[in-house]
Amino acid sequence: MTTNLQRMLPISAAVALFATFATTAQADEVVRIGHVAPLTGGIAHLGKDNENGARLAIEEINKKGLVIGGQKVTLELDAQDDAADPRTATQVAQKLVDDKVLAVVGHLNSGTSIPASKIYSDAGIVQVSPSATNPVFTLQGFKTTYRIVATDAQQGPALANFAARTLKIKSVAIVDDSTAYGQGLASEFEKAARSLGINVLSHDATNDKAVDFRAILTKIKGENPEAIMYGGMDSTGGPFSKQARQLGVRAKVLGGDGVCNDNLADLAGEAADNVVCSVAGVAFEKMADGPVFLAKYQQRFGHPVEMYAPYSYDALYIIVDAMKRANSTDPAKILAAMPMTDHKGVTGETTFDAHGDLKHGVISLYTYKGGKKTLLDFVRL
Known part of the structure; x- marks a missing residue:
């Protein structure tokens, strides 16, 4: 049978035209969501862990299928490396704005999240950090900044309370790595420790590239504190913990979420068993869907979760949830939908206060036994 179209066009032209119609009808809208973390340098393992969490979420969402405004949408992860460097972070943030991402999961560090946040704010792009804990991040007056972990204003006091009331620590020396994260956590810990009657003997600073801590540790050994709080x-x-042990420093080492992962045991050796540390989130074993997520992650990436991958996974789903509620891929409409977030994910229920912080956070406290990170306690905020 000959159609009217075939009479009007050569067969090859008709085939090409039908192919064009089919392609147009089936084409997905491809939208980019940015992710930023250090993928090079000393904490690249943590950055890749965060990226993997976001990537796992995107793969799941694409497999299930996503329709926004009647159009099938395919998500693409625009993953960038800020090398944990504030200047690089601002350059990467501008690149993501230029790439026209709809939102950003990141950055990992407070010291990179804070300077990058102004660039996202100026562009009207939602930024959800799965791991930045410095309170300043969400207190700058930007409507675009959100985080899904507790802050150092909560983590520092929780660690100090545990030190005073459970470990019965009476004196402490404090050392920080001079970053926004390390300084912020150490300062919050110090304020809380003093209010609890712990004698703060000293507060020294190193840097986040240091490898030799013997001078500071020798000084601290002479002060003979019962504990050393390390912000880094x-x-x-x-x-730091390993060298303290080698120098015969008997003090317990306290740390925040920056040190509180399985990699610490590899770096500190047997000295890891002398560490008590906090994480600004719920422990894997206390997450309702924790075991399922851990198994999925292991199967996809071939190794266990480091720390905040479940949070970057949830952050991606929270952005897509806002996209669905806005029924739009317009960044401005996604931003407008974010304050009404009420998402039940792997890490629990996420709702935000007026600053973009969690309304109900959790601090988990750990130690190491035989080099294995072991939950001690947790505090609901």
Whole structure:
């Protein structure tokens, strides 16, 4: 049978035209969501862990199928490396704005999340950090900044309370790595420790690239504190703890979420068993869907979760939830939908206060036994 179209066009032209119609009808709208974390340097393992969490969420959502405003949408992760460097972070943030991402999951560090946040704010793009804990991040007056972990204003006091009331610590020396995260956590810990009657003997600073802590530790050994609070990441906290043991420092080492992962045991060796640390979120074993997520992650990436992958996974789903409620891929409409978030994910229920912080956070406290991170307690906020 000959159609009218075939009479009007050569067969090859008709085929090409039908192919064009079919392609147009079936084409998905491809939208980008940014992710930023350090993928190089001393804490690249934590950055890749965060990226993997976001990537797992995107793969699941694409597999299930996503329709927004009657159009099938395919998500694409625009993953960038800020090397945990504030200047690089602002350059990467501008690149993501130029790439026209709809929202950003990141950055990992407070010291990169804070400077990058102004760029996202100026562009009207939602930024959800799965791991930045410095209170300043959400207190700048930006409507675009959100986080799904507790803050150092909560984590520092929780760690100090545990030190005073459970460990019965009476004196402490404090060391921070001079980053926004390390300084912020150490300062919050110090304020709480003093209010609890702990004698703060000293507060010293190192940097986040240091490898030799013997001078500071020798000084602290002479002060003979019952504990040392270290504000920094595992890449320095591990060697710090190991060198303290080698120098015969008997003090318990306290740390925040920057040191509180399985990698610490590799870096600190047997000294890890002398560490008590906090995480600004719920422990995997206390997450309702924790075991399921851990199994999925292990199967997809071939190794266990480091720390905040469940939070970057939830952050991605929270952004898509806002997209669904807005029924739009317009960044402005997604931003307008974010304050009404009420998402039940792997890490629990997420609702935000007026600053973009969690209304109900959790602090988990750990130690190490035989090099294995072990839950001690948790505090609901």
